[in-house]
Amino acid sequence: VALDAFVEQGIGAPLDEIARRAGVGIGTLYRHFPTREALVDALIRDGVDELCHKGDELAGSADPMDALAAWLRALVDHAARFRGLAASIVAAGCGTDHDQALADSCARVNGAGGALMARAREAGQLRPDVDDADIIDLAASIAWITDHAPRDEGQTDRLLGLVLDAITTHPSAAGAAPPADRSSAPE
Amino acid sequence: VALDAFVEQGIGAPLDEIARRAGVGIGTLYRHFPTREALVDALIRDGVDELCHKGDELAGSADPMDALAAWLRALVDHAARFRGLAASIVAAGCGTDHDQALADSCARVNGAGGALMARAREAGQLRPDVDDADIIDLAASIAWITDHAPRDEGQTDRLLGLVLDAITTHPSAAGAAPPADRSSAPE
DNA sequence: ACCTGAACACCGTTCAAGT
DNA sequence: ACCTGAACACCGTTCAAGT
Numbered sequence: 001v002a003l004d005a006f007v008e009q010g011i012g013a014p015l016d017e018i019a020r021r022a023g024v025g026i027g028t029l030y031r032h033f034p035t036r037e038a039l040v041d042a043l044i045r046d047g048v049d050e051l052c053h054k055g056d057e058l059a060g061s062a063d064p065m066d067a068l069a070a071w072l073r074a075l076v077d078h079a080a081r082f083r084g085l086a087a088s089i090v091a092a093g094c095g096t097d098h099d100q101a102l103a104d105s106c107a108r109v110n111g112a113g114g115a116l117m118a119r120a121r122e123a124g125q126l127r128p129d130v131d132d133a134d135i136i137d138l139a140a141s142i143a144w145i146t147d148h149a150p151r152d153e154g155q156t157d158r159l160l161g162l163v164l165d166a167i168t169t170h171p172s173a174a175g176a177a178p179p180a181d182r183s184s185a186p187e
Numbered sequence: 188v189a190l191d192a193f194v195e196q197g198i199g200a201p202l203d204e205i206a207r208r209a210g211v212g213i214g215t216l217y218r219h220f221p222t223r224e225a226l227v228d229a230l231i232r233d234g235v236d237e238l239c240h241k242g243d244e245l246a247g248s249a250d251p252m253d254a255l256a257a258w259l260r261a262l263v264d265h266a267a268r269f270r271g272l273a274a275s276i277v278a279a280g281c282g283t284d285h286d287q288a289l290a291d292s293c294a295r296v297n298g299a300g301g302a303l304m305a306r307a308r309e310a311g312q313l314r315p316d317v318d319d320a321d322i323i324d325l326a327a328s329i330a331w332i333t334d335h336a337p338r339d340e341g342q343t344d345r346l347l348g349l350v351l352d353a354i355t356t357h358p359s360a361a362g363a364a365p366p367a368d369r370s371s372a373p374e
Numbered sequence: 375a376c377c378t379g380a381a382c383a384c385c386g387t388t389c390a391a392g393t
Numbered sequence: 394a395c396c397t398g399a400a401c402a403c404c405g406t407t408c409a410a411g412t
Contacts, residue, residue: 015404026405028378030406036405134342159324162354163353
């Protein structure tokens with residue numbers, strides 16, 4: 001299969017070119033993968049498997065927060081596999097996508113991450129006011145940022161470090177509340 | 188002008204429909220705005236003005252970190268004005284975009300935010316290992332998340348609160364370093 | 375049964391012709 | 394000088410015809 005196109009050109013790569021590269025007619029491609037998302041799903045299935053496997057492994061490790069950190073790093077790498085994938089993941093995780101093809105993979109990823117987050121939460125290492133979806137979304141958004149604005153080598157690690165720090169319970173975490181004034185008005 | 192289309196349909200709204208709504212030929216639209224980005228730029232110019240103005244105002248306020256927080260909230264609102272705008276902002280801020288039409292607006296926003304960040308940094312309230320672009324990108328990514336995965340009402344405030352907390356200097360901020368093992372390998 | 379690619383639709387972009 | 398929309402290009406999607 002020619003998944004190279006997505007890696008090269010991003011998730012929006014022309015389907016007819018993919019078909020041509022694969023040496024089949026465009027109709028054949030459509031019959032195997034009725035939607036673009038179905039094709040994407042097939043291409044990331046192994047990555048999802050790996051994330052789930054890694055989740056199981058890490059669930060038995062010593063420190064819950066270190067485990068979560070390592071898993072989120074793997075998730076960011078996964079979401080950055082081709083351009084546009086992070087957006088699909090976030091949309092699928094929320095049900096905003098037109099298609100349901102990624103829903104299953106997404107649920108599996110959420111499950112794997114959820115177990116690690118639950119463990120960290122039970123250990124009191126996770127801020128209680130952050131939910132699982134927030135954390136997954138933030139990880140995906142790091143992949144999105146590096147997709148659109150690759151700046152320097154340490155960017156991914158630095159941003160992930162910030163997010164991890166933000167979601168971790170700190171003894172002094174009292175200040176820095178969001179400004180109350182400009183909350184979303186009814187409009 | 189028919190900017191409503193972008194608000195309704197996102198930044199990718201069909202240009203011919205915009206022209207038709209505006210009661211002009213598609214050719215006329217192209218002559219006024221040679222690229223889509225040029226049109227976007229015209230539509231957000233007032234928002235950029237407002238952000239710059241707000242930046243000046245806040246530069247004189249008492250607490251540098253509160254000022255930055257309020258400004259970032261305004262930036263998130265601005266970037267969420269229509270779907271896809273956050274991506275344009277991030278791309279323009281990095282020079283990854285095909286077009287240069289947004290570069291000027293972007294530089295102005297960066298300038299306004301940069302002044303507030305510099306003040307917070309001088310006051311020792313900003314983590315020294317985070318740069319300006321990281322913060323702008325994170326704010327844009329919050330707008331992006333709510334674009335793609337609107338979950339609940341408090342989402343924007345909650346995520347922004349996390350990011351603010353993450354970039355703030357805390358007395359105890361020592362742990363939660365990014366995992367060293369899975370740094371981006373040469374591949 | 376499976377594959378193919380022509381055909382249609384949609385949208386971006388240009389440019390010759392009209393005023 | 395300015396505007397118009399037909400014309401072309403590109404890509405997604407379907408489906409009648411071929412094997």
